[in-house]
Amino acid sequence: MSVRTLRIDGRDVASADDATVLEAARDAGVVIPTLCHLEGLSPVAACRLCLVEIEGSAKLQPACITPVSEGMVVHTATPRLQEIRRTVIELLFTEGNHVCAVCVANGHCELQDRAVEVGMDHARLPYRFPDRPVDLSHPRFGLDHNRCILCSRCVRVCDEVEGAHVWDVAWRGEHCRIIAGLDQPWGAVDACTDCGKCVMVCPTGALFHKGDSEGEKHEDPSRLAALLRARHARQEAP
Amino acid sequence: MSLAAKLPKLRLATVWLAGCSGCHMSFLDLDEWLIELAPRIEMVFSPIASDTKTYPEAVDVALVEGGVGNSDNLALIYQVRQRSRLLVSFGDCAITANVPGLRNPLAGPAAVLDRSYLELADGSAQWPHAPGLVPELLERVLPVHELVPVDLFLPGCPPPAERIRAVLDALLRGEQPLMEGPEMIRFG
Amino acid sequence: MATASAPFAALEPLLLRHHSRADALIEVLHGAQQCYGHLSDPLLRHVAERLQLPLSRVKGTASFYHLFRFQPPARHRCVVCTGTACQIQGAPALIAAMEEDLGLKLGARRGDGWVSLSEVRCLGTCSDAPLVQIDDSIGRQQTVAGLRRWLQELEP
């Protein structure tokens, strides 16, 4: 493995040649906001929060999948990017029903945190107020579609880590929805191992432990990376 | 005499639309600071501190709690906008429709009334109907800024007392409050 | 191996042709819908089993595409072309007339299964805009009056 040197927000950064801009930035202490990205899962570059400007490239690039290259000059927090990020967060808030005050994840929600970081004191776009259901059929967990931002972390963790592939995204566009099995009640899907990883990685209050009430969901999605590291170490051990 | 007393008093109003009055309760949570505040303001309209029933002219700052959910709310918010220099959306309901807005996914007022007064009724199920007395529900509960221009957003459900104080402090000094960071703009 | 009496036996030749490969999912769904009219849950389950795919993957994929149906088709299917040429030459008025006469919103199907109303984004014969397709016949340069007469002729 060799090293690449690049510049991120005026800082010289050395990083592994197979690193992404996001990894290089984090190593250097530069925080780029993310939502769909989660260490341990394949990247999908769907939320567009981590878009950055790279000198010499007309298009904005998602830091989560853009590999570093020698001499790259990256800007992660220009006024243009900050305006884009606020709009992304507003689009998410207005397309669902994110009522923080009565959410299990209130105070421990990545979406809520991002909103503060991008300076969203109100949404400049009108709220859509979609009519979305809640699935409480699983004995231990619940799914509130009102709070789902379609980051697909649950789909990926169930497929890539647990191997059960209970979840998938169904339908299209604004009608996209996470489904279990054949769009069945979650509790009716045999493939579910009740492992709870989907709940663990969910950035909002969309997936939750039954019995948790307002503000009581305290998940730490970064536990996934720790789990995978431990698993990897075990497999590598002689 | 203190310096504050010499300055012209800020004409303050607080308004209660479709909300639970929790933001007003949080305002009362300012406790002894209210005593400091009292000489610096003139409370010209408020459900908790004034008997005035008509919204007065020439208000300096209006803290508006609640979304706009019925015909009374609608009439009042236009009046508030017209007669106030600085309109503050006070709390999540005014900014996002929040909990009152939970009715919005239902298909309009009829569905809401059916659900509330017929389906969930224990006995004598009927719609409340008293024209001129019970205000008509609007199609949806809307955030204030979707109807009239808003000058400042003060999120929170309710906004913590310290957040309210930070905002009022700045306004009393004639400054624009700095609305950023988790202390100032976290929803919920 | 499925026998002739097995459920969804008509699908076997198609599955065989594609060696039950997962990448043939959409082809198989086309065939399944052609054989059985719509993609019912038991049918989707069968497809998932034969292609060895997770259920949610099969439903997630099928529901992505407009042409797959999850309930039986109506006896009469009215389709308005809303390609650009049709759109600027009267499709909106045709849709309004059909919604009124059939008592249906665009995209809906009558509860009794008599008729459904939907749109297609371009049939590709734009010189005859605006176009309406009812069942297997295509009405060219359709007028509202002509369309209303056509609707009245639909068998109950």
Place this chain on the structure above:
Amino acid sequence: MSGLRYCASAGCLARGSGALMEALNTAISRGELGDQIQLRPVGCLGPCSQGPLLALDPDGDLYAGVDPQDAETLVAALARRLHQSSDQATPLEWAPARGQRLDLSEPFFQRQRRIVLEHCGLIDPTDLEQAIAVGAYGQLERVLQGWSPEQVVTELQRSGLRGRGGAGYPTGLKWATVARMPGARKVVVCNADEGDPGAFMDRAVLEGDPHRVLEGMAIAAYAVGADHGFIYIRAEYELAIERLRLAIEQAVDRGRLGAGLFGTGFGFTLELRVGAGAYVCGEETALIASIEGKRGTPRPRPPYPAERGVGGRPTLINNVETFANVAPILREGADWFAAIGSAGSSGTKVFSLTGHVRRGGLVEVPMGTSLATVVLEMGEGSPHGSAVKAVQTGGPSGGCVPADQLDTPLDYESLQALGTIMGSGGMVVLDQSTDMVALAAYFMAFCREESCGKCVPCRAGTVQLHGLLEKILAGQASHADLDQLETLGAMVMDTSLCGLGQSAPKPMLSTLRYFRGEYLARLEAP
């Protein structure tokens, strides 16, 4: 010998060319000289708005709007002429009762240059022998027996051919990139998911001359080192699907597709994949996902399909018209092709001319021909005494060219400079009656519905943009709403994951650029 060619493409079939064919058949079989009158179905003959179309050989005459009731008199006239003299140059004494004989000296015909459509309308698309008789698979054979793959790629590069699907990426460069990729099992894909509303060029090519596309694909496969191919076609094109299936079968039977072609070691197999109604599948990475049997959602590039495409293999994707250009380029040479069209945009382009235009249909003109030539001269302008207001090109990813800029040449760069794109070739003429705000809202509704839903700006942004446009249409919007429309439009273009979202605001921004007054007139007084 007399020949009658009737158009059996979807447009004319819908106008009753099937009934005409039956009537002609009956009349011919009843007459004495039936064996001397050959009747055959062919692909698109051009002026679709005047169908059903019937062409007469050897005269070369073209009749429009022929009615089945004309069959008897036509066959009688042909029989009379056959009877009277062996000189078939004698003009036929016949005129249809309802339709008309078209004047082929008119600009609609004279301004065309048919390369892609050279055999469309001449041969029976269901008959491989007829295609072979006019040269089909001849270039494949020549290339396999005497050219190296590199020579083919070089020839394509020298021709200056650019992708006809819309973006205009140099085809030869694309081929060269895939050719350089390691691995022996590469894939060639033909994008026949013609999804732009108001566009039917590819449908016409596939219905009229399918073997030309298959040959182009096989040559591409040889050039890049692929052994397998897919044609991804939209399900709405039932007739084209049927003809392609037949064409593939025939080509396999006759040794034009399959293993060991023309006695060489090169083999190429081909599969048809039918879409299921998803516009976004015209996007390369979404199309690949769909071929793999998945949701047609795009993924970020790189890796490009050339590096990792279908099944992880290096994949070449070109559109129908691009492949249809390959055989003539090799037959006539790159220099010949490069000399046609304009600098930077060589060759011809097929357009489907529709909307408020007097004479619509399929036209193929050299690149660089002006829009005015196509719309005003060939299409003869708008009907009913109205004037042309604008021309929409590029469908939901394109924009409008206002009437005062119709002298713009049809090439990639000129159209881009006007805020639109060449696109796949849809050309919708709009007359003065067209409401440009409603048109913008229409295209936004289209993108909103066709958004795959994966990335946030496209999924939620198109919904908000459509809402704002509806608000303007309803007369309830303010100047602030208009500002928001433009700001959000720019944001969606800059941040969306794929081409659909990146171009979704284009029709709106283009109408704002040229017809801003129509927006302003609908705003609430401040």
